[in-house]
Amino acid sequence: MSNINGKWQQENTYDAIVIGSGISGGIAAKELSEKGLKTLVLERGRMVKHIEDYPTMNMAPWDLPNRGRVSQDEIDKHYQKQNRTGYTVQQGHKHWFVKDDEHPYTEVKRFDWMRGYHVGGRSIMWGRQSYRHSDLDFQANVKEGIGVDWPIRYADIAPGTIILRSSLASVAPMKGWRNCPTASSSPPWK
Numbered sequence: 001m002s003n004i005n006g007k008w009q010q011e012n013t014y015d016a017i018v019i020g021s022g023i024s025g026g027i028a029a030k031e032l033s034e035k036g037l038k039t040l041v042l043e044r045g046r047m048v049k050h051i052e053d054y055p056t057m058n059m060a061p062w063d064l065p066n067r068g069r070v071s072q073d074e075i076d077k078h079y080q081k082q083n084r085t086g087y088t089v090q091q092g093h094k095h096w097f098v099k100d101d102e103h104p105y106t107e108v109k110r111f112d113w114m115r116g117y118h119v120g121g122r123s124i125m126w127g128r129q130s131y132r133h134s135d136l137d138f139q140a141n142v143k144e145g146i147g148v149d150w151p152i153r154y155a156d157i158a159p160g161t162i163i164l165r166s167s168l169a170s171v172a173p174m175k176g177w178r179n180c181p182t183a184s185s186s187p188p189w190k
């Protein structure tokens, strides 16, 4: 009798369940749990341990096979779609990408679905280029007489984007672009 866990239902009941631990799920889980909700994150991919699971992080191109390039044979076999941008799949980080032959999908029209299945999702793979919106983004179409006016303005979402940007440590481009204000959290690209 002592092995029976009478609290199993309570212990396995959550206020929120987040599916996927990428940028969307990760930020949702962070916000929900910081607000005090008991939150469960379900992730289909493997666990990623910080530092330990970055085996190539301190390697120079000459430490890697083919100076970091992946052979055309390997691309054709495993990464035809993942490598469509031409720069994504390299020796130093190909292990973050799914293999297309193991995770195929059908395209009616070309659809580039580069992705990885692991804790953190594409937050581990992305380039951290994230352009901040400005008022122009929500008014440009009206000024040019195109489409329907947005029901919101940049000011309505600004507080949320500032929280997001500092959580992601994303970077903005050059300073001084009127339509793309510099992020408050990280220095701009040079």
Ligand SMILES: Cc1cc2nc3c(=O)[nH]c(=O)nc-3n(C[C@H](O)[C@H](O)[C@H](O)COP(=O)(O)OP(=O)(O)OC[C@H]3O[C@@H](n4cnc5c(N)ncnc54)[C@H](O)[C@@H]3O)c2cc1C
Residues within 6 Å of the ligand: 019, 020, 021, 022, 023, 024, 025, 026, 042, 043, 044, 045, 088, 114, 115, 116, 117, 118, 119, 120, 121, 122, 123, 125, 126, 127, 128, 129, 130
């Ligand atoms: C190489 C590369 C560079 C990029 N550079 C930029 C950039 O510079 N700027 C920019 O703005 N964007 C960039 N992006 C795009 C950006 O990274 C993605 O749009 C963003 O990370 C997507 O976040 P997400 O949470 O929606 O999805 P993901 O990060 O893909 O997260 C989805 C998560 O859900 C998990 N999952 C999927 N199915 C299930 C399931 N059934 N059950 C449980 N878990 C599941 C996955 O394993 C994954 O962890 C880049 C993308 C790539 C691939």
